[in-house]
Amino acid sequence: MSGPSSSAVAQRVTSAANAVVVGGGIAGLAAATVLAERGVGVTVLEREAYLGGRAGAWSDVLDDGTSFQMERGFHAFFRQYYNLRALLRRFDPTLSFLRPLDDYPILGPNGEAQSFAGLPTRVPWNIIELTRRSPAMGWKDLMRIDGRRAARMLSYNNEDTYRRFDTDTASEFLDSLNFPPAARRMLFDVFAHSFFNPENDMSAAELLMMFHFYFTGNPDGLVFDVARTPFSTAIFAPWQQYLEQLGVRFECETTAQTVARDDNVWRVETDRGHHEGQGLVVATTVPGLQALVAQSSQLDAPRWQQQIDSLALTLPFVVWRLWLDRPTRRDRKPFVGITGRGILDNISLYHQFESESRDWADSHGGSVVELHAYAVEPGFDEALIKAQLLEHLHELYPETAAATIVEERWIVRRDCPAFAPGSYSRRPTVVTPFPQMAIAGDFVRLPFPSALMERAAASGLMAANHLLNSHGVAPEPVQSVSNRGLLAGLPL
Ligand SMILES: Cc1cc2nc3c(=O)[nH]c(=O)nc-3n(C[C@H](O)[C@H](O)[C@H](O)COP(=O)(O)OP(=O)(O)OC[C@H]3O[C@@H](n4cnc5c(N)ncnc54)[C@H](O)[C@@H]3O)c2cc1C
Numbered sequence: 001m002s003g004p005s006s007s008a009v010a011q012r013v014t015s016a017a018n019a020v021v022v023g024g025g026i027a028g029l030a031a032a033t034v035l036a037e038r039g040v041g042v043t044v045l046e047r048e049a050y051l052g053g054r055a056g057a058w059s060d061v062l063d064d065g066t067s068f069q070m071e072r073g074f075h076a077f078f079r080q081y082y083n084l085r086a087l088l089r090r091f092d093p094t095l096s097f098l099r100p101l102d103d104y105p106i107l108g109p110n111g112e113a114q115s116f117a118g119l120p121t122r123v124p125w126n127i128i129e130l131t132r133r134s135p136a137m138g139w140k141d142l143m144r145i146d147g148r149r150a151a152r153m154l155s156y157n158n159e160d161t162y163r164r165f166d167t168d169t170a171s172e173f174l175d176s177l178n179f180p181p182a183a184r185r186m187l188f189d190v191f192a193h194s195f196f197n198p199e200n201d202m203s204a205a206e207l208l209m210m211f212h213f214y215f216t217g218n219p220d221g222l223v224f225d226v227a228r229t230p231f232s233t234a235i236f237a238p239w240q241q242y243l244e245q246l247g248v249r250f251e252c253e254t255t256a257q258t259v260a261r262d263d264n265v266w267r268v269e270t271d272r273g274h275h276e277g278q279g280l281v282v283a284t285t286v287p288g289l290q291a292l293v294a295q296s297s298q299l300d301a302p303r304w305q306q307q308i309d310s311l312a313l314t315l316p317f318v319v320w321r322l323w324l325d326r327p328t329r330r331d332r333k334p335f336v337g338i339t340g341r342g343i344l345d346n347i348s349l350y351h352q353f354e355s356e357s358r359d360w361a362d363s364h365g366g367s368v369v370e371l372h373a374y375a376v377e378p379g380f381d382e383a384l385i386k387a388q389l390l391e392h393l394h395e396l397y398p399e400t401a402a403a404t405i406v407e408e409r410w411i412v413r414r415d416c417p418a419f420a421p422g423s424y425s426r427r428p429t430v431v432t433p434f435p436q437m438a439i440a441g442d443f444v445r446l447p448f449p450s451a452l453m454e455r456a457a458a459s460g461l462m463a464a465n466h467l468l469n470s471h472g473v474a475p476e477p478v479q480s481v482s483n484r485g486l487l488a489g490l491p492l
Contacts, residue, residue: 012039019279022256025053027440028283030460034476036246057232069230073319074348079220082479084457091242097234098225109340136182156212157488165205166424173204190337196416197314198375206419213449279467283440301433310426315375316414323407341392343373417443430462438463448480
């Protein structure tokens with residue numbers, strides 16, 4: 001995407017250059033990687049004790065003395081995460097820590113199941129085949145669908161899609177397709193919910209972008225890979241080691257509080273001291289960025305400040321990991337999406353793919369099950385939510401009904417970005433109004449389709465490229481699926 005500009009020819013900086021990266025999640029580490037590989041001295045500041053941010057993992061111990069790594073929950077590594085995968089190959093060239101899953105089934109309320117395995121990878125064949133095998137959709141139903149609107153799902157066209165659909169909600173758009181309710185649930189509801197945003201407060205354009213990025217515009221298909229070992233050992237420890245070999249310094253448990261620029265040098269004040277660098281990448285969460293901007297009087301570009309202020313978080317999510325004293329049925333899939341079962345969004349069977357969980361399950365004759373619920377209302381009743389999640393687990397996997405919960409970890413957080421209707425035009429880009437300062441993260445507006453971990457990675461690469469540009473250094477290539485759907489440009 002971002003090929004070398006004609007003036008950028010050097011592979012490394014020629015004079016001493018340094019930069020501070022605030023935030024040690026995927027976006028920050030992506031920026032640090034590109035900067036360090038091109039000779040920039042980098043310091044990464046991270047608020048938590050561990051790297052990885054929302055994909056990070058920390059040490060924990062079960063009551064029986066078993067040490068393990070707890071995470072913010074199951075993560076899917078899709079095959080079209082080209083930028084993230086290129087970064088991960090730096091320290092695991094064959095991506096050996098990833099294990100392919102052959103399917104990603106959706107389970108419906110009345111025993112329906114929708115499979116995404118073995119779909120053709122090109123439009124329109126993938127859509128035709130998915131529709132053909134959908135148990136919730138007959139040929140009569142097909143005739144009732146608003147074909148013109150449905151065709152818009154194949155006509156993603158970047159800015160044009162946002163211009164036309166960003167002020168609509170995802171639920172309005174999906175309603176307008178006139179899919180039968182069961183088919184809508186099976187084909188779209190889980191998909192829309194997977195981005196943590198509630199359908200009725202998510203931009204329809206963002207949904208169309210996601211649909212294009214993950215399905216119709218994705219030549220690598222909708223199935224994905226999972227990590228065989230905890231993210232700390234699979235990703236963040238080796239990534240840190242790789243970066244330290246390039247001279248990157250890490251300071252964890254350090255919160256950046258203000259930034260200011262003097263004599264072409266950024267000074268970052270933290271709760272433990274300060275750091276300086278000619279370049280600055282802020283790759284924090286949305287609240288982290290907002291606090292930094294609010295407290296830094298020099299970041300005084302009103303329009304940009306408004307853009308930062310207008311960013312928002314979506315509703316909280318819940319991750320509930322359970323250590324059960326009984327196994328799950330052997331034919332269960334490692335991961336299933338759930339629809340039409342209240343707040344339950346998905347079930348992961350950790351013992352089927354992750355090393356520590358498998359060891360525990362083997363030695364205890366049990367299982368390690370993780371339940372997710374996204375976009376839950378703040379102030380919910382924890383006992384009620386737990387009861388509901390458990391009830392649905394027991395209905396779907398009856399062999400768990402008699403199991404005793406040996407251990408549990410309950411995580412509720414609210415730190416995923418909102419993609420509310422009308423928010424696209426106000427969303428900040430990687431480039432800021434300030435010299436040698438860029439921002440990165442999965443909330444940043446990018447000029448190509450991307451989401452979640454991949455958006456974090458791509459924005460981090462672009463933030464580093466922005467800083468390197470003024471040094472005349474060649475940018476890191478940034479890749480993406482096509483910016484246009486099959487029917488883009490047709491008058492629909
Ligand atoms: C339950 C769950 C499941 C998910 N599943 C998937 C999935 O299946 N596939 C997928 O692609 N994505 C998934 N995601 C999303 C993915 O985790 C994020 O998109 C990605 O990790 C975001 O990376 P980031 O670097 O932009 O932000 P973050 O990971 O949030 O990193 C920001 C970092 O900045 C630090 N920070 C904040 N303020 C400061 C400060 N002032 N000073 C210093 N440091 C600061 C934070 O501690 C954090 O480490 C999931 C997320 C969750 C929560």
